[in-house]
Amino acid sequence: MGAHGPAKGLMRWVTTTNHKDIGTMYLWFSFAMFILGGAFAMIIRAELFQPGLQIVEPEFFNQMTTMHGLVMVFGAIMPSFVGLANWMIPMMIGAPDMALPRMNNLSFWILPPTFALLASTLFMEGGAPNFGWTFYAPLSTTYAPDTVTFFIFGVHLMGASSIMGSINIIATVVNMRAPGMTYMKMPMFVWTWLITAFLLVAVMPVLAGAVTMMLMDVHFGTSFFSAAGGGDPVLFQHIFWFFGHPEVYIIILPAFGVVSQIIPTFSRKPLFGYDSMVYATASIAFLSFIVWAHHMYTVGMPIAGELFFMYATMLIAVPTGVKVFNWITTMWKGAMTFETPMLFCIGFVFLFTVGGFTGVMLSLAPADFQYHDSYFVVAHFHYVMVAGAVFSMSAAVYYWLPKWCGKMYDETMGKAHFWISFIGFNLTFFPQHFLGLAGMPRRIPDYALQFTDFNTMSSIGAFIYGASQILFLFNVIRTIVAGKPTSEEKTWDGAEGLEWTVPTPAPYHTFTTPPDVK
Amino acid sequence: MAGHSNTDYETYYVPEQSKLAIWASLTLFTTLFGAASVLNDQTFGEPGQETNSWFIFLVGLVLFLATLFVWFRQTIIENRAGMNSSQLKHSYVIGMQWFIFSEVMFFAAFFGALWYVRNLAGPWLAGEGEAGRMNDLLWPGFEYTWPMMETPQDAIGGVGNQITANNGVMTGPERNLSFPGWSNVGHWLPLYNTIILITSSVTAHIAHLALLKGNRKGQNLWLGITVALGLAFVYLQYLEYHEAYVEYGLFLNSGIYGTTFFMLTGFHGFHVCMGAIMLLVQWLRSTRSSHFTPEDHFGFEASSWYWHFVDVVWVGLFLFVYIL
Numbered sequence A: 001m002g003a004h005g006p007a008k009g010l011m012r013w014v015t016t017t018n019h020k021d022i023g024t025m026y027l028w029f030s031f032a033m034f035i036l037g038g039a040f041a042m043i044i045r046a047e048l049f050q051p052g053l054q055i056v057e058p059e060f061f062n063q064m065t066t067m068h069g070l071v072m073v074f075g076a077i078m079p080s081f082v083g084l085a086n087w088m089i090p091m092m093i094g095a096p097d098m099a100l101p102r103m104n105n106l107s108f109w110i111l112p113p114t115f116a117l118l119a120s121t122l123f124m125e126g127g128a129p130n131f132g133w134t135f136y137a138p139l140s141t142t143y144a145p146d147t148v149t150f151f152i153f154g155v156h157l158m159g160a161s162s163i164m165g166s167i168n169i170i171a172t173v174v175n176m177r178a179p180g181m182t183y184m185k186m187p188m189f190v191w192t193w194l195i196t197a198f199l200l201v202a203v204m205p206v207l208a209g210a211v212t213m214m215l216m217d218v219h220f221g222t223s224f225f226s227a228a229g230g231g232d233p234v235l236f237q238h239i240f241w242f243f244g245h246p247e248v249y250i251i252i253l254p255a256f257g258v259v260s261q262i263i264p265t266f267s268r269k270p271l272f273g274y275d276s277m278v279y280a281t282a283s284i285a286f287l288s289f290i291v292w293a294h295h296m297y298t299v300g301m302p303i304a305g306e307l308f309f310m311y312a313t314m315l316i317a318v319p320t321g322v323k324v325f326n327w328i329t330t331m332w333k334g335a336m337t338f339e340t341p342m343l344f345c346i347g348f349v350f351l352f353t354v355g356g357f358t359g360v361m362l363s364l365a366p367a368d369f370q371y372h373d374s375y376f377v378v379a380h381f382h383y384v385m386v387a388g389a390v391f392s393m394s395a396a397v398y399y400w401l402p403k404w405c406g407k408m409y410d411e412t413m414g415k416a417h418f419w420i421s422f423i424g425f426n427l428t429f430f431p432q433h434f435l436g437l438a439g440m441p442r443r444i445p446d447y448a449l450q451f452t453d454f455n456t457m458s459s460i461g462a463f464i465y466g467a468s469q470i471l472f473l474f475n476v477i478r479t480i481v482a483g484k485p486t487s488e489e490k491t492w493d494g495a496e497g498l499e500w501t502v503p504t505p506a507p508y509h510t511f512t513t514p515p516d517v518k
Numbered sequence B: 001m002a003g004h005s006n007t008d009y010e011t012y013y014v015p016e017q018s019k020l021a022i023w024a025s026l027t028l029f030t031t032l033f034g035a036a037s038v039l040n041d042q043t044f045g046e047p048g049q050e051t052n053s054w055f056i057f058l059v060g061l062v063l064f065l066a067t068l069f070v071w072f073r074q075t076i077i078e079n080r081a082g083m084n085s086s087q088l089k090h091s092y093v094i095g096m097q098w099f100i101f102s103e104v105m106f107f108a109a110f111f112g113a114l115w116y117v118r119n120l121a122g123p124w125l126a127g128e129g130e131a132g133r134m135n136d137l138l139w140p141g142f143e144y145t146w147p148m149m150e151t152p153q154d155a156i157g158g159v160g161n162q163i164t165a166n167n168g169v170m171t172g173p174e175r176n177l178s179f180p181g182w183s184n185v186g187h188w189l190p191l192y193n194t195i196i197l198i199t200s201s202v203t204a205h206i207a208h209l210a211l212l213k214g215n216r217k218g219q220n221l222w223l224g225i226t227v228a229l230g231l232a233f234v235y236l237q238y239l240e241y242h243e244a245y246v247e248y249g250l251f252l253n254s255g256i257y258g259t260t261f262f263m264l265t266g267f268h269g270f271h272v273c274m275g276a277i278m279l280l281v282q283w284l285r286s287t288r289s290s291h292f293t294p295e296d297h298f299g300f301e302a303s304s305w306y307w308h309f310v311d312v313v314w315v316g317l318f319l320f321v322y323i324l
């Protein structure tokens, strides 16, 4: 092999094949998207601060809810975990790099132009996509703005990126483990990503199929989603949610993996019930394929369908419960300390469980007729997406940042970030449960007067939560620029795993010859 | 540090730098941006306006294909230079297998849509069960049959009588391409296409067996026959489409029958073309450059897996689109 260190300048990043470089690019890109999607959220909450229309037009408000969802799901959360997978999986299984390094670079470099295009639709004639991140037909076909075509090809590109990224992860985990690293010795993060990658390869093509059908309906007069020609708009919902439900596990399973790495470290005990964690993850993945229509109870399905999807959905609470109990049991009687990553993980366990319980409430078909399309649903999935995925991502950054850059972050600032996030988050989303139960629909720019107080609280909470992310950014940059250097291989004394056996900061190439795993 | 010598471990080849990815990314993006602009001009644009959408699309496409050519070429050169450890070769195998799985799921979406409209949406539109209660109001007189020759819009006398959103005219076909009965089966192109594709899967397998025995001549011959059969399939499919458009009054927008028929057979035909090109490349490599050995022939193997996959999809199509 040629040079051992990275090349210099911009071309290092453009031409790199190194899993750490690519992981870093994914992480920074996803943070940029997090800020962009967050800005959209701030506009939404500013408009909802009080009743009446004050800041934006309803048409623009719809574009904001749509773009917020799309950017956060496809631009922020998913790429952030792919970045983490790139950085950590090769180091955790003792591999020299990802299995297909050039394709790895391609998976990343598809994303920036795609999201630049998606964001630029805001300035195009007719405005950005305005049909919600679920882009139901006929809103996204008959009534769509002209920019829907760019949206469709954007989804194709993101899908291609995700599929290539996932195939790479599967090939890496299946083929690149160091001798002795059997499947049942793999760190939980690797397991959860292996299963996530399988889900991605299975459902991203289905999403590609859905947008392709939209494209044909919009431009070629086909009638997939048009009853007049013998199709059905509800068909769109079935195909979308066949992708969409596994998608929420694509987002949350890597988060489970992160939490399963961090809680044992700061409890100074091995993960309780490792095997059951693996089986629970696999069960959740399997169940995710047979529950999609729980998003469609009110659409007019036959009663047998309602019952099947209701019971199947409730079943998911079982493996999820196994996981929550395992995390708590791992902490039980452990010599616990509460550094920032651990705080975020404990926050995760509490708040994700709240989101899980509201999920069980929503799974009940008769009750869902009340909650459907209300702020209760908004509260539910933000407990899972923000307090679940984003909290665990913050935990991961604090946990591995010293290993990545050889500098220690500021613990006080980290803890402040956690507590401000925790308070801001709950202030934003807890009142939304009440708003939804009281009947406030989602995706509206104006609301009835009785919803004012909770909305004002929610908006204040959102501004606090948003501000706390600036603190996060500041802390990370400060660490990289001026953090206290550390060269301990093991940053945390309770940490286990191969990534803690390599020098700190992790050298550009690790494990060019595989380690021996006992 | 690289260059450790570990006798029982081959170094996994990780190219240090590569411009391939950024080229592929930017050219693919340009292609799709151009394609979207072409479609938007056509559907939403002013008639007769001048745009450079086609130019953007074609430039992107040519450069993207060129990038792919260079990329695959480089991969082959690396392998022939002995840079690929057996572990890396296995990574390629896994990559191809999961890529084919993703293609299976893409087709599953379209087969699923076909199943849904035939078994659920169609009967509901015709008033069956709870979900069909609105039939009297929305589509009075619509009867469900498959192939759907009369759309709900036809049944109520055209788009003017429609009380739901106007998505344009959606008229059923004049004739369909389903099984025409035993007396006419001799003129039924899909039957010939089925025979051709299944034969081509067999010939691809024979070529593989010849390759495993080191029989270069047999390999070239049978692989060549496979490619020829693939091209014959594409030609017959073209004839069928021509017949549909010119004689049968069956168009892409002929209601849900035309929609599902052309989308399923169209995507399949596109994949046949891709598969045939892949096999043709392997044939050229084998005949002109004597690539492939009985132990090392991943390019051939991957292409033939792809070919078998395309064949299996056709069997599904033949059953669910043409016969049942």
Ligand SMILES: [Cu+2]
Pocket (backbone or CB within 6 Å): A244, A245, A248, A291, A292, A294, A295
């Ligand atoms: Cu769901």
